[in-house]
Amino acid sequence: MANNSSNGGEKTTTKPPPQPSPLRNSKFFQSNMRILVTGGAGFIGSHLVDKLMENKKNEVIVVDNFFTGSKDNLRKWIGHPRFELIRHDVTEPLLVEVDQIYHLACPASPIFYKYNPVKTIKTNVIGTLNMLGLAKRVGARILLTSTSEVYGDPLVHPQPESYWGNVNPIGVRSCYDEGKRVAETLMFDYHRQHGIEIRIARIFNTYGPRMNIDDGRVVSNFIAQALRDEPLTVQLPGTQTRSFCYVSDMVDGLIRLMGGEHSGPINIGNPGEFTMLELAETVKEEFGLASGKQDQLHRWGWGWGHLTKYGMHKIVIKHESRMKLAGGILLINPEVEIKKVENTPDDPRQRKPDITKAKELLGWEPKLKLREGLPLMEEDFRLRLGVAKKK
Ligand SMILES: NC(=O)c1ccc[n+]([C@@H]2O[C@H](COP(=O)([O-])OP(=O)(O)OC[C@H]3O[C@@H](n4cnc5c(N)ncnc54)[C@H](O)[C@@H]3O)[C@@H](O)[C@H]2O)c1
Ligand SMILES: O=c1ccn([C@@H]2O[C@H](COP(=O)(O)OP(=O)(O)O[C@H]3OC[C@@H](O)[C@H](O)[C@H]3O)[C@@H](O)[C@H]2O)c(=O)[nH]1
Incomplete structure (x- = not known):
């Protein structure tokens, strides 16, 4: 493990941040915030947009290429005077005038980020460069949604931000985890070299309504399978662990990080840790499929x-x-069955965030336990799967 002083986190630059346009100093503009959310049509992005739109002083612009996201996730905002949706790929430059950038655009589910790995790297590297270039031109603060995958298959448990990770640089997951690591590097280089105000969140597994039904991630898979009366596919060995954060807690953490004084990186996740077999049993119990x-x-x-x-x-x-x-x-x-199936290469064996920094620097910790969050997905999944509740 590296010590804190060489971790990059929380070191500040002497460079002043770039100046926003003179208009931003006028009274009207000062009270309004123009916020760009890249990847805002996706799962976390659309929940973030919902929260940002609650504040009447926010104008929100979403850019998304709809690779894994959908307009449906934003349907309640389309046509709203404070909202704009732009079909755009972040690997191309973008010219907009904004004060804050939440940079989420990137496929997050292993199935999707492995589908076109070269594109995943381009999205992480060129996409982040483009958004940093935009931040520099307009003097905006930028937040990157990095990931627990920067810790790879961690040898330190739980993972503090000072841990440098154990990542395979040439594996099938590298397009994503190395891509995000480079994105973090770019963020700090723009900060040191150009004075850009940066924020980095290292997000741990997040779940909630609006996850794609066929997203491939474990929580959405198990819930869809349970509601379809199909066996829950636990990938071998089943003893690997993850820590699951409900999406409203995640959004709260991201907004606090953006609004606070600390660059990060800061882990945002729920420290409750479960093996995949435990998760399968929990889903069965919460969805009334374990007994009867x-x-x-x-x-x-x-x-x-x-x-x-x-x-x-x-x-x-x-x-x-x-x-x-x-x-x-x-x-x-x-009783819905649990079926053990083959795993994919380099699957991390354990993962649990150390959230000391988030607690101390952001006053943030998750509110919902897994057993409270899972049932909140039922209605949304039933509706989209067309499966009615049994009487
Ligand atoms: N959900 C999690 O558990 C988790 C964990 C760690 C990190 N993250 C990060 O959070 C962010 C959002 O994740 P999510 O779970 O909402 O995933 P998601 O797949 O639902 O959302 C990603 C969004 O980005 C869009 N996108 C992808 N490539 C793009 C490109 N080149 N140009 C423009 N838009 C593009 C997609 O269409 C989608 O709307 C990602 O950056 C992901 O790496 C998520
Ligand atoms: O049907 C399934 C799917 C997955 N799994 C297992 O569940 C665990 C979690 O897998 P997921 O696909 O949900 O996600 P991972 O934890 O591997 O990656 C995740 O965490 C970090 C984020 O950056 C990524 O966006 C997210 O996909 C893995 O051990 C996997 O083997 C199953 O047991 N069954």
């Missing part, structure tokens, strides 16, 4: 039905994996 009576179906014509006091009630059979025929009766097990 076995369902017994009787043959009825060509199909199967429940024998009720009003006679036979026909049932459409969908989930063969949970059925067993015994003595002419079809038994349906209410």
Whole structure:
């Protein structure tokens, strides 16, 4: 582990920050904040936009290429006078006049960032360069959403910001974790060389409504599988750990970091740590799939039905994996299975944030526990999956 003095974090430059345009010193402009959110059509970005739009003095501009994000996530703001949505790829330069930049644009799910790794690196490196160039021209403060993946497969546990990490530079995840590491380097170089006001958040696994159904990340996968009555796919060995932060806590942390005096990097995450097997069991329990009576179906014509006091009630059979025929009766097990499946290379074995800095410097810590956050995703997932709640 490196000591704090060589970590880059919290070191300041003597360079004064670039001056914003003279208009920004006028009374009207001073009371209004123009905020750019790159990647604002994505999962965390759209929740951040919702929060920023609550403040009537904020004008919000979202730029997004819609690779993993969607206009649907922002539908309540489209047409709003304080909101603007621009289809734009951050690997191209952008000319807008803003006071703050939340730079989130980057695919975050391993499936998506590995899909086109060269593009992922370009997004992290060229995209961050472009946003820093913009920050320099207009004198804006810029916040980068970096990641716990900069710690790689960590050998220090939990991970403080001073830990330099254990990253494979040539692996299949490198496009993302090395990409984010370079993005952090660029942030500090622009700060030291040009006086740019920077903020770096190292985000740990975040979950909540609006995650893509087919996002591939573990929480959305397990919830979608549970609601579809499919086995929960725990990747081997299942003992690997993650720490899950509910999205409203994350957004609160990001806004505090942007508004505060500290450059970071600062870990923003929930220190509650779970193995993937524990997460699967928790999802089963929270979604009422861990216990219950076995369902017994009787043959009825060509199909199967429940024998009720009003006679036979026909049932459409969908989930063969949970059925067993015994003595002419079809038994349906209410317990959703856990299925162990192959993992992907370089999957970090453990991850848990040390949030001492966030607590001390931002007065931030997460409010929601995993068991409180998971049920808040149910309605959104049911709606998008078209799965009604069982009576
Ligand atoms: N969700 C997490 O657990 C997590 C953890 C660590 C870090 N982060 C970081 O937070 C940010 C947001 O993550 P998320 O979970 O909301 O992911 P997401 O995939 O839902 O959102 C990313 C957004 O960026 C957009 N985008 C991607 N490439 C772009 C490009 N070249 N130009 C413009 N837009 C582009 C996507 O279309 C999407 O709307 C990312 O920077 C990610 O690295 C997220
Ligand atoms: O269906 C699944 C999916 C994933 N997993 C496991 O769940 C764990 C978490 O995997 P995820 O894909 O949700 O995410 P990871 O923790 O690997 O990366 C994540 O953390 C850091 C962020 O920067 C990334 O944006 C985010 O994807 C891994 O150990 C993975 O093997 C399963 O067991 N089953």
